Amino acid sequence: MSSDATPNPYAEPVAFGQRMQILRSRRGMSRGVLAGLLGRSPSWVKQVEGGRLQMPKLPMVLRIAEALRVRDLSELTGEASTAVPLFAGPGHPRLPLVREAVDEFPLTTHRQAPPTRHLRERLVRAWSARHSAANHRDVIGALLPDLIRDAQLTVAQAESADERRTAQALLAEVYSLSQFFLAHQPDPSLLWRVVERAMVAAQQSEDPHTIGVAAWLAAQAHRDSxxxxxxxxxxxxxxxxxxxxxxxxxxxxxxxxxxxxxxxxxxxxxxxxxxxxxxxxxxxxxxxxxxxxxxxxxxxxxxxxxAVMGAHAVTVAVELHSGAESVRQSAAADATSIPSRPRRARHRIEEARGYQLDGRSEAALAALAGAYEAAPETVRYNGYARRIVLEEAESRSPAQRRRAGELAVRIGALAS
Known part of the structure; x- marks a missing residue:
């Protein structure tokens, strides 16, 4: 290997600081940007990366992991004992069947495609089920394999240009639904295949709404990368x-x-x-x-x-790392007016981030408990929620540690 080759952060022995530097560089992030995300100085980041400061305590390690978007804490620490998934949730039991349907193309089947109006009705019911279900991944994961196969078949059997455009719009929407199931699961290559196929199908549909939806999801996939x-x-x-x-x-x-x-x-x-x-x-x-x-x-x-604009304001304040503004926006937002259970849960998680930024750990855990009540799967697959409960499990307060530990077990962040 040449002397200027990039080291492998997973090859032993590599110190914490070296792993941090390698992962930061691979994500195209400067020391100044990482320092800003952590609330520290660039010189502090440099000292940690250079080994002049020891590995920080767990709360700061979790914040570094969040900023660098590591999928598993052991990627950063190098210790198998800290193999805790953060921004990749657990693999859902229905994931293999969804993957099989995505990778299968109806080139040899003689089955007749369903009418497009039937496919449209099934999609409407699927979106409604996603918003109303506490465990929404389980619900849409059960529907997706047949929806994917039927939508692919509808495109393959379209007989006119108009029929093909309509079928491509439906296929793009099925792929969009698939992305809600695949997000934060441990198969990023499958997610990106679906993102790209949705964009291609949407463009071929020539439908402005379908194009907008595919782009909206693609932008999120890029940002979360x-x-x-x-x-x-x-x-x-x-x-x-x-x-x-x-x-x-x-x-x-x-x-x-x-x-x-x-x-x-x-x-x-x-x-x-x-x-x-x-x-x-x-x-x-x-x-x-x-x-x-x-x-x-x-x-x-x-x-x-x-109804969702108040929740969006909380997200903006949290991403800007403004604890006080996050709390102010949380007080102004009305989560009860959001009709979607997973979206309400996501809002509660953003509230928890804001409370923690503002130093209000008890309120942060209360918000996460509310998120879990609204939609447990949203919390289980959310890296921010996992980071907060793991960090609060190290609290100096015994009551806080107990509450955080109980929630961490419920969402699968810690073994019972």
């Missing part, structure tokens, strides 16, 4: 907004809603970058779009609505 993918997230978002612009003056509610959801995604990525003014500007633009929608409108894929 880490700092080096933020530019790709922005490119997808802004190009799609430009594509949708001519449709907006006379747009349907669903096209208007996806345009609003994309504007918020631009703000979310800006907040991850630490660009406060840009983040809040996009939030304001998204709110203006939400105000054009009927008061009770709720987008079935993105949850975009008037």
């Amino acid at each position: 880490g700092h080096s993918h933020f530019d790709a997230a922005d490119a997808v978002t802004m190009r799609t907004l430009h594509h949708l612009e001519p449709f907006l003056p006379a747009a349907s509610d669903e096209v208007l809603a996806i345009a609003g959801a994309l504007r918020f995604e631009a703000g979310h990525t800006a907040a991850r970058r630490g660009a406060s003014g840009t983040a809040w500007r996009f939030w304001d633009e998204a709110r203006a779009v939400a105000d054009r929608l009927p008061p009770d409108y709720f987008h079935p894929v993105t949850s975009f609505s008037r």
Whole structure:
């Protein structure tokens, strides 16, 4: 191996600081950016990476793992005893069947594709079931294999250009539903195959709403991949907004809603970058779009609505690492008005992040307990929730340690 080759952070022996530096470099993150995310100085990061400071205590290790988006804590620590999944949740029992359906193409089957109206009705029911179920991955995981196969078959058997465009729109939407199941599971290559197929099918459908939904999910996949993918997230978002612009003056509610959801995604990525003014500007633009929608409108894929804008404001404040503003926005938001159980749970997790930033650990655990009550699977697969409960399990307060430990066991972050 050449002297300038990148070391393998998983080859022993490699010290904690070296692993931290390698993982940071691989994600295209500067010391200054990582320091800002951790609330420390660049010189502190340099000293840890250089071995002049010992490995921090667990709460800071968890924050470093969050900032570097490591999938398992042992990637950072190098210790098999700390093999705790963070941003990749457990593999769902239905994952193999969904993977099989995604990888299977109906080239030799003689089965007749279902009518497109039947496929559309099944998709409507699937989205409704996802929003109403506490264990939504289990529900949609049961539906997806047949939906994927039937949607692929509908495209293969389309006989005219119009039929093919309609079928591609349905296939793109099925792939979009699949992404909600696959997110944060330990098969990122499968997730990216679905992301890319959804984008291709959406473009071939030529339907503005379908294109917007596929782009919305692709932007999230890029952003969640880490700092080096933020530019790709922005490119997808802004190009799609430009594509949708001519449709907006006379747009349907669903096209208007996806345009609003994309504007918020631009703000979310800006907040991850630490660009406060840009983040809040996009939030304001998204709110203006939400105000054009009927008061009770709720987008079935993105949850975009008037009701969700308060939750979005909490997310922006949390991503900007402003604890006080996060708490203020949490007080103003009305989670009960969000009709989706997983989206309510996600909002409670964002509240927990804000409370912890503000030094209110008890309120953070209470918010996570509320998230678990709304949708246990959302908490089990959420890296931020796992990080908070593991960190609070090290609290100096015995009562706090007990509450955090009990919740950690319930979500599968610690063995019982």
